[in-house]
Amino acid sequence: MNWKRKVNETVGGLTGFRFSRAQTTTAPERVATLSERPSAAADDLVRPPADPEHDRLVDPVFLLSPVRSGSTLLRVILNSHSQIHAPHELHVRRLTVGFGTALAEKAMDALGHNQADLEHLLWDRVLHRELVLSGKKIVVDKTPANAFAYKRLVACWPKARFVFLLRHPVSIATSWHEASPDRRDKDAAIADALRYMKAVERARAALTGLTVRYEDLTADPEAQTRRICEFLGLDWEAGMLDYGGEGTKYVKGLGDWKDKIRSGAVQPGRALPTPEEVPAALKGICLAWGYAA
Secondary structure (H helix, E strand, C coil): CCHHHHHHHHHHHHHCCCCCCCCCCCCCCCCCCHHHCCHHHHHHHCCCCCCHHHHCCCCCEEEECCCCCCHHHHHHHHHCCCCEECCCCCCHHHCCCCCCCHHHHHHHHHHCCCHHHHHHHHHHHHHHHHHHHHCCCEEEECCHHHHHHHHHHHHHCCCCEEEEEECCHHHHHHHHHHHCCCCCCHHHHHHHHHHHHHHHHHHHHHCCCEEEEHHHHHHCHHHHHHHHHHHHCCCCCHHHHCCCCCCHHHCCCCHHHHHHHHHCCCCCCCCCCCHHHCCHHHHHHHHHCCCCC
């Protein structure tokens, strides 16, 4: 027995305390989440499901549209169908997954999952839970920002279907300014809304889907909702045109659509701008969408 041990035992016998060597611990290595990685590195992790039959519980429908294009109105119309669940904006693509430690990353890698795979599983489960609780057949997500991430959505859900909702670009920009005039002047509203319009147009060029115009929807809602039902493989229901304000619990900042939704019947939208009222910044997208400029 060396002297250190003798001293420790003597002190312990007299005081009840013993000396011990301080233990140093190293915190587990933290793995960056997908959103924290460089975009190129994150993109490399995005891939379709390895086993679609078991990895995906739903094949959702995405309503892609710019801001202030009537997507809230169309959402509550669709949600009035007995087989369509169209909840408020879900923003599922903003839900992230982190491993926490390198050991967790290795464990998931052994199962064949990277971070993007796990995020996709989470997104799918959230939509599946919404659909099951609704008791309906089809789930629709109408988050406008989804247009910026359509490639990721397709990677997650290869069987997803897309409905594109367009509106006259000047009407979109005007409504976007009127929604928060203290936050963005008319020029800022045009520039910001145009980002969404270009994103939707890129998605339209890359994907197969159904295009609906807001002006057509408000002018002849029966014809347009019949087109949508046919696209989704559903029978049309007359109740879609008399939804009685359904869904207003989750609606904020309705602007142009507030009265239409509360009235429970689709009403005509504002008059279209004349070509002379189209600013230079919006002429290109107006022509691309078939509006006079």
